Structures are given as structure tokens and as C-alpha cells.
Amino acid sequence: MREDRLLVDHKPRFAPWLVEPMLRNRATYMKVAVAAALINIFALVSSLFTMTVYDRIVPNEGSSSLIGLSIGLIFVIIFDFVLRLLRVYFVDIAGANIDHDVGETLFAHLLALRLDQKRGSTGTLTGLMRELETLRDFFASVTLTAIIDVPFIIVTLAVIAMLGGILVVLPLAMIPVVIGAGLLATPSLDRLSSRSLGDGLVKQSVLVEAIGSLETVKAIGAGPMLSRRWQAALVSHSESSLGQRLAAAVPMTVANSASTIAYCGIIIVGVGLLRSNTITTGALLACSILCGRALAPLAQIATLLSRLSATRVAYRQISALMDTPTEGPTGDALHPARLEGAIELRNVGFRYPGAPERALDGVNLAIKPGERVGFLGRVGSGKSTLARLMLGLYEPEEGVVMIDGIDVRQYAPAQLRALIGSAMQDNVLIAGSVRQNICLDRAVVDQDEMIRAAEISGTHRFMGQIANGYDLRLADRGDGLSGGQRQSIAIARALAGSPPVLIFDEPSSAMDAQTESDLIARLKPEIAGKTMILITHRTSLLALVDRIVILDGGKVVADGPRDAVLQRLARGKAA
Numbered sequence: 273m274r275e276d277r278l279l280v281d282h283k284p285r286f287a288p289w290l291v292e293p294m295l296r297n298r299a300t301y302m303k304v305a306v307a308a309a310l311i312n313i314f315a316l317v318s319s320l321f322t323m324t325v326y327d328r329i330v331p332n333e334g335s336s337s338l339i340g341l342s343i344g345l346i347f348v349i350i351f352d353f354v355l356r357l358l359r360v361y362f363v364d365i366a367g368a369n370i371d372h373d374v375g376e377t378l379f380a381h382l383l384a385l386r387l388d389q390k391r392g393s394t395g396t397l398t399g400l401m402r403e404l405e406t407l408r409d410f411f412a413s414v415t416l417t418a419i420i421d422v423p424f425i426i427v428t429l430a431v432i433a434m435l436g437g438i439l440v441v442l443p444l445a446m447i448p449v450v451i452g453a454g455l456l457a458t459p460s461l462d463r464l465s466s467r468s469l470g471d472g473l474v475k476q477s478v479l480v481e482a483i484g485s486l487e488t489v490k491a492i493g494a495g496p497m498l499s500r501r502w503q504a505a506l507v508s509h510s511e512s513s514l515g516q517r518l519a520a521a522v523p524m525t526v527a528n529s530a531s532t533i534a535y536c537g538i539i540i541v542g543v544g545l546l547r548s549n550t551i552t553t554g555a556l557l558a559c560s561i562l563c564g565r566a567l568a569p570l571a572q573i574a575t576l577l578s579r580l581s582a583t584r585v586a587y588r589q590i591s592a593l594m595d596t597p598t599e600g601p602t603g604d605a606l607h608p609a610r611l612e613g614a615i616e617l618r619n620v621g622f623r624y625p626g627a628p629e630r631a632l633d634g635v636n637l638a639i640k641p642g643e644r645v646g647f648l649g650r651v652g653s654g655k656s657t658l659a660r661l662m663l664g665l666y667e668p669e670e671g672v673v674m675i676d677g678i679d680v681r682q683y684a685p686a687q688l689r690a691l692i693g694s695a696m697q698d699n700v701l702i703a704g705s706v707r708q709n710i711c712l713d714r715a716v717v718d719q720d721e722m723i724r725a726a727e728i729s730g731t732h733r734f735m736g737q738i739a740n741g742y743d744l745r746l747a748d749r750g751d752g753l754s755g756g757q758r759q760s761i762a763i764a765r766a767l768a769g770s771p772p773v774l775i776f777d778e779p780s781s782a783m784d785a786q787t788e789s790d791l792i793a794r795l796k797p798e799i800a801g802k803t804m805i806l807i808t809h810r811t812s813l814l815a816l817v818d819r820i821v822i823l824d825g826g827k828v829v830a831d832g833p834r835d836a837v838l839q840r841l842a843r844g845k846a847a
């Protein structure tokens with residue numbers, strides 16, 4: 273038997289992404305527990321005060337004792353007030369810390385997600401991230417301290433038994449009723465919370481789609497279709513939310529009614545005991561006050577149970593996201609300081625998740641350091657896919673992609689991509705200034721380097737002439753700039769820092785002929801000695817390359833020196 277078979281795959285019951293931040297805050301939660309314990313003790317004190325006043329002070333008209341007791345009680349009330357504030361403060365601090373730590377881990381995980389493992393639309397993923405708030409609300413809620421109050425139910429009941437004897441049966445009998453109602457409601461609450469979350473995610477995804485592409489939605493008249501989707505999502509979400517709230521109200525209402533029944537029962541039975549002189553008036557009053565105190569945590573537990581369902585559903589969803597594999601090797605990743613720029617694909621086959629056909633099939637290519645290769649091919653022939661595999665954004669299903677003779681999967685993804693300047697087809701810009709979009713907070717890109725890259729790409733022409741041009745804030749995804757301007761900034765971003773490998777996917781598709789030919793002239797000296805992958809439909813750009821590869825249906829159908837391949841293409845067309 274192989275050794276690794278002997279190892280049991282131990283999966284912790286509670287995920288470390290949540291447990292570790294909670295443990296880090298245990299000192300704060302301890303303070304909350306101490307405050308809650310003292311609040312419970314003070315609650316006992318105030319009921320004993322009532323009993324003492326009725327039984328000892330009222331019959332004896334002892335004014336000095338009453339003044340003494342009142343002063344003592346004032347101190348208790350002040351302490352109780354301060355402790356209650358502190359309890360809220362500490363719970364809030366712990367909740368905020370947990371929210372911060374979990375949020376950070378989750379965002380880092382989201383950025384490292386393997387693209388082939390990404391499930392759901394952008395809206396669904398953003399909705400899922402919002403579930404963090406449900407977790408935070410739970411850990412930052414004072415209701416959570418009801419758990420600490422639970423052991424004090426026994427203490428309070430013991431005091432009721434001491435003062436009122438048989439009267440303790442009444443609150444005691446209500447405990448299973450409240451717990452039973454809570455337990456009965458839990459399965460439906462779980463189901464409804466889960467449905468409500470799912471409906472909320474659908475709503476979010478319609479919203480993100482509509483807002484993200486508002487211009488297109490209006491231009492193509494997709495508004496009515498999206499409105500119908502939005503209506504359906506609204507109806508479904510409000511139905512499930514209503515059900516969730518109703519199911520949560522049942523145990524809470526049962527807890528309130530149980531408390532009233534126990535209180536009235538204590539008064540009715542207590543009057544009988546009073547007549548038979550079994551208890552004193554003070555004891556009866558103290559018992560009625562304590563009955564409310566004993567059952568209050570149960571009402572809070574009922575509230576907690578409803579929150580717990582929503583929290584459990586959010587936890588499961590976030591856990592599923594956290595369990596999604598991230599990119600990069602499982603062992604120690606390679607962090608190369610520089611790259612030579614050799615790229616090799618050996619028998620590479622690739623299929624997008626769920627796609628019926630392979631996007632790449634049996635691709636073999638060897639690109640030497642400093643070689644500049646143009647990729648041509650029809651729409652959907654696999655050119656962009658090839659670039660994505662070189663960047664390690666996707667892993668091949670078959671074969672291997674190597675950079676400098678090392679499988680791309682062995683590199684730390686962020687480090688590899690820092691050494692490859694890429695301008696992909698959709699050249700999305702990030703909200704922020706033009707400077708931020710070019711520099712991306714990289715230490716290697718200072719102001720001079722930014723301007724150098726911007727001059728080559730042509731960005732300096734339109735940004736350098738506006739006052740504060742580089743600090744011009746771009747809206748979401750670079751809206752507000754023309755397609756060609758966005759492409760120019762994306763090229764500057766790729767060139768900044770002078771990476772040894774460049775991958776350009778249709779870099780000039782939105783540029784006019786003059787802008788493009790100026791760009792080609794400025795790029796020529798810049799790309800000397802660098803490995804370049806240039807995907808294009810424009811023959812003018814081929815002036816930058818010395819070799820051409822043609823793809824068709826995910827396969828290499830031609831590969832050779834630029835002029836020879838172009839001649840063959842021209843002959844083929846002429847024939």
C-alpha cells in the first residue's frame with residue numbers, strides 16, 4: 273500500500289479562515305464574558321433589593337436602612353450601565369477585527385482563484401462577498417452574549433427555588449417549550465435562509481449586469497428583457513425573505529408568550545402561597561422579577577437561532593468559495609528575478625470548462641528568447657487562449673507550457689506575470705488615475721519610467737498635454753476614454769518596467785491607421801531583444817515580428833519566417 277494512502281484527509285469541522293481570526297480575538301471575547309457575567313449577578317442583586325425592602329424595611333419603617341440600600345443600588349446601576357456599554361464596545365471590536373481578517377483572506381483568495389474553477393457570474397460572486405456582512409453582523413451582535421447568559425439561567429432558577437420553592441416549576445416548564453419551538457423552526461429557517469440567499473444572488477447578478485453595461489443595455493434595447501429578469505428576481509427574493517422573517521418570528525413570539533405565562537403563573541400561584549404564609553410578599557415580588565430574568569436569555573437565544581441560520585448559510589457559501597482551488601503550485605513556488613524569455617508548448621491541449629470542443633489541440637511551439645512571433649488565425653481559432661495559457665491564467669488539459677524550460681505551473685503566478693508585459697484583448701482599465709493604471713503601485717515603475725512607456729504607447733500625446741493628465745481619474749473600467757485611448761494606456765502599462773516578455777492581443781484594433789503606424793515605429797526599438805507574442809488580424813502590425821504562426825481550429829497550421837508565411841498566404845488567396 274502506498275504511504276500517502278495511509279494519510280487520512282483531515283478536514284477541520286470549522287474552517288481556519290474563520291476559526292483563526294476568532295481565536296485571535298479570544299481575549300476580547302473573554303472581556304465580553306466577564307462583563308456579561310457581572311451584568312447577570314447585578315440582575316440578581318436588584319431583585320434581592322426588592323425583597324429586602326418589602327420584607328424587612330417596609331414592616332419596620334427603617335428609613336436609614338432604605339437609604340443605605342438605595343445608595344448601594346445606585347452603585348450597582350452605574351456599574352451595570354458601564355458594563356453594558358463595555359459589552360457592546362468589546363463585541364463590536366471583536367466583530368470588526370473578525371470582519372477585517374476574514375475579508376482580507378477572502379479577497380486574497382478571490383484574486384488567486386483558478387479561472388477554470390470560477391463558478392457563477394460577477395454578480396453572484398459580489399453577492400457572495402456581501403455575505404461577509406451577515407457573518408460580521410453575527411459576530412458583532414450583542415445577541416451573541418446570550419450564550420454567556422445561558423448558564424446564569426440555572427443560577428437564577430436556583431435563587432427562585434430558594435426564595436419561592438415550588439414557584440420555580442413555572443419558568444422551568446417554559447424552558448423546553450421555548451427550546452422546542454426554536455428547534456422546530458430551525459430546519460425551515462435553514463431552508464428559507466438558503467433560498468433567500470440564492471434569490472438575493474440572482475438579484476445581484478441582474479443588477480451588476482445592468483449597471484456594468486448600462487450604455488450597451490440602452491443602445492441595444494435590452495432594458496425590457498433585463499426589467500423582466502429583475503421583476504422575477506424581486507418577487508422571488510421578497511417571497512423567500514418574508515418566509516424567512518415569519519419563520520424567525522415564531523420562536524421569538526413563543527419565547528415572549530412563555531415568559532408572560534410564567535410571570536402570570538408565579539403571581540397566581542404565589543398569591544396562594546402568600547395566603548398560606550409559605551412565602552413573603554418580598555419573595556413573591558423577587559421571584560416575579562427573577563422569572564423574567566431567567567427567561568430573557570431564552571428569548572435572545574430564539575433570536576440568535578434565526579441569525580444562526582442565516583450565518584450558517586453564509587458560512588457554507590463562503591466556505592465553498594474558500595475551498596475552490598487557487599492557482600500556483602501546491603509546494604514552494606518559483607520566484608524568478610528575471611526571465612530569459614524562452615517559451616515552449618509541448619503537445620498542448622486545452623478545453624474551457626463545460627465547452628464541448630477543445631480550444632487548443634496538440635499545439636507544439638518553441639519560441640527562442642528575443643524572438644517576436646505573430647499569431648494569425650480566424651475568429652475563435654485559439655489565439656487568445658494560447659496567450660492565456662502562457663500567462664498561466666489557465667492550465668493545459670494535456671501537455672505542458674514552459675517558460676525558460678520550466679513548467680508555468682511551478683512559478684508563483686503573480687511573479688511570473690510581473691515579468692510579462694501583457695495587453696489583452698478587452699484592455700479593461702481599473703478605476704483610479706491614469707498614473708495608477710500605468711504604474712499599478714509597482715516599485716519598478718517610477719515617474720520617468722511611466723512617462724517613457726506612455727510616450728512609446730502614445731498615451732503621452734493625449735494625457736501629457738492636459739494639466740494633471742496623468743492624475744485624471746478614470747471611471748469604472750476606463751469609461752470616459754475612447755477605445756483607442758484605453759488601448760494606448762493598456763500598452764503603456766504592459767511596457768512599463770521593461771519586462772523581457774511581451775504579450776499583445778489585438779493591441780491596436782481600435783486605433784486609426786496613422787496612430788497605429790506611429791505606434792509601430794516607436795515600438796520597434798523598444799521590443800529589440802525581447803520575446804514578443806503578437807496576436808493580430810492586422811497585417812500592418814506584422815512589421816514588428818520575424819515569425820508567423822497560423823492557428824486554425826486550435827491547431828497550428830503554419831509556422832515559419834514572416835515573409836515566407838505571408839507569401840504562402842498570398843499565393844493561397846490568389847489560387
Ligand SMILES: Nc1ncnc2c1ncn2[C@@H]1O[C@H](COP(=O)(O)OP(=O)(O)OP(=O)(O)O)[C@@H](O)[C@H]1O
Nearest residue numbers: 624625627631649650651652653654655656657658
Ligand atoms: N472563457 C471562455 N469560456 C469558454 N469558451 C471560451 C472562452 N474563451 C474562449 N472560448 C472559446 O475558445 C475558442 C477559442 O477562443 P479564443 O478567444 O482563443 O479565439 P481567438 O482566436 O483569440 O479569437 P478572436 O480572433 O475572435 O479573438 C472559441 O471557440 C471560444 O468560443
